[in-house]
Amino acid sequence: MTGNANTPRNEVINANCIDAMRTFDRGSVDFILTDPPYVTRFRDRQGRTVANDDNGRWLRPAFNQMHRVLKDGGFCVSFYGWNKVDLFMDAWKSAGFRVVGHLVFRKRYASSARFLRYEHEQAYLLAKGNVSLPEHPIPDVLDFPYTGNKLHPTQKPVEALRPLIEAFTEPGDVLLDPFCGSGSTPAAAQQLGRDWIGIELDGNHARTASKRLASRQHHRAAA
Template sequence: MSNPLPIEREDKMQTNCIIHADSRVALAELEPETVDLVVTDPPYLVNYKDRDGRKVANDANPEGVLPVFEQVARVLKPNSYALCFAGWSALPMFSQGWNDAGLRIVGQIIWHKAYASRRGYTQYRHETLYVLAKGNPARPAKPLPSVMDWVYSGNRSHPTEKAVEVIAPLIRCFSKEGDLICDPFAGSGSTLVAASLLGRRYLGFELEAKHCRSARARLAGVERYLTAKVAA
């Protein structure tokens, strides 16, 4: 893995891009209170390895993940939301990190899987996202169900890739067209793809260069699709 560099001065306010950077550093370079919504899927801090042996950077390093939320809270506009996937096994650490950053849990969404992604004391058949509030944001006009059906991405570009079909309803519910959506753990870019398709601006940060390349390729495809759609 190549070493990411801090973002350059000219990138500070750039949008509609994914930047190869450590989000602990990169977010600190942004102006405060400039982001409308954060949607992110950080490492679950479980040292995960998929059946092909692929791993996730910082998945066994809380110090590489939890301090990011202090910066998340700083760059979010007043009275706004952060939507964060997390697993149950490290939830106490995440909860403390969110609380220390000034983000409180105000909701939870669970996706039911038709298959077991893992078997231990139980069959693991769900994914969970926590709705975090900075301040006192307005409630969504049309709240999402707290339980929905999972859409499997195939994990083609990333070992824990979320499907755009899972992310898009979140962005549609908690933001409006033209808003800036930020993902500090962008992976292969599903959040950014969903934001672009829904007419939102986006800004992503990703620690691993290979995933940045995948995300940029996906976003270029979205741009071609949207351009062709307008021209049609």
């Protein structure tokens, strides 16, 4: 990887991700794994909400920047809101991503129940340019342990993210999560010996992520 002097490593940035990514060098990250707002006005049982979940104005510019900072031949895994898939698909394709796979994360619980009991999450696998096939393809259905959402209203389990990072990166690669919340993606990257960048708009969540990752780094150093 070349020309990445302006791209930080192993840092949680409290900022609007579009503004932050604009300062990064082109092609300076190896893999993107992110859980953006689903544009569904989400509110959990405690009344917690997600920043920018009430509009989709950020979708196109955010994925344009993700495509720019991702290296040619790199992959992006993006969670999305199933009932807003048209908005997400438009943003991905207009940015230049190719859709090359779909992932389903199987829950042992229902996150809500309306017309159905909603017992899964989903993400698309996106590619930039000419990509190489992974050496060991993983299943497109993965288990999704319950986190309790203690750190964030839509907290993702590290255990569900690790297989994706192992499949699409090598040790020492740089992984980006522009919507890092409480830091689950950087935590999974850190466990696997990858460098990482987390960006989070909400100051409280950014502080939570920074503390979480500093604690993990301290434990690794002490081991």
